[in-house]
Amino acid sequence: MRPVSTKLTFSVLLGAVSSIVYADSITVYSALEQDEINSYLQQLSVDHPDLEVNVLRLSTGDLAARLIAEAGRPQVDVIWGLALSNMIDPQILSQLAPYSPEGVDVLAAPYKDEEGRWFAATGYLGALCINEPMLERLGLPTPASWEDLADPVYKGEIVMPNPASSGTGYMQMVAIEQGMPDGWALIEQINGNVAQYTSSGSRPCQMARMGEYAIGASFAFVAMRSIAEGYPIKMVIPEDFAGYELEASAMLSTSSNPEAAQKFLDWTLSDSVADLYGDYKEIVTIPGATRPEGADEAGLPENVEDILFPMDFAQSASDRPSFLTEWQQRIGR
Structure with a gap:
């Protein structure tokens, strides 16, 4: 390059x-x-x-x-x-x-x-890009959390970044893994509904806003920009594990x-x-x-720190090799 x-x-x-x-x-x-x-x-x-x-x-x-x-x-x-x-x-x-x-x-x-x-x-802060017209057409509720995405009704309608290549993807999965006694169980459940993993953290939101998938796991800024540009996107910051x-x-x-x-x-x-x-x-x-343009329209809290999941960055760093090895063993995508 x-x-x-x-x-x-x-x-x-x-x-x-x-x-x-x-x-x-x-x-x-x-x-x-x-x-x-x-x-x-x-x-x-x-x-x-x-x-x-x-x-x-x-x-x-x-x-x-x-x-x-x-x-x-x-x-x-x-x-x-x-x-x-x-x-x-x-x-x-x-x-x-x-x-x-x-x-x-x-x-x-x-x-x-x-x-x-x-x-x-x-x-950057993890966020879901929700294509509301698609969800309405499919008759699906708007998810509010990572746990919601484990519901089989979303099967084939989710796109996410791959944690092996994307910092956003790793941050999202590690927040779940750090936030639950058995985070891998939820990760595997969500994986059952994921249609595709991307190498880029912004790509899932771009795909959702274009109507390729109903839900793109991405980060908040690309969601805010998509909304400001007129795409039919709703930004949802997961209420359970708002990884950053x-x-x-x-x-x-x-x-x-x-x-x-x-x-x-x-x-x-x-x-x-x-x-x-x-x-x-x-x-x-x-x-x-x-403050980022479009933050109010997208619903970004005034004080973002209030909603952040308490990430353990040292643990994220030390666990990366074992986490990615387990990812390949459990998910293999």
């Missing part, structure tokens, strides 16, 4: 100037969605025109696997927006350099590492340009980009951040 870069060509505009010399250049790996990366990088080019940032965007699972595979020969300076449950995997955490960027002091304790190895400016994930950023201890990496991380907490986070995120940890 070709990296996205903030570098622009100005030779035509500047005429006599044949090239621009970038004082700083870094490589960044990110699991953020491509459209938000593009928006943020446009702002970066305004705020720091001398900073060249080459971004390789990968899914959460692929990015984590790449970091682990490259541990002996790192090729990256910064990790930007990786699921916290992946970031604190010991195989990744050991590669990080302690650094406290400007502005990190305003983040609450749950959103930054005590040793300064990572911080999280944003996050934080998107963490960090500098690699092997960065070839640590000063530029630090400059970039400082910028990710600056006011100029924080003002953009609300355009893409339902969880922004920076105090005073803009």
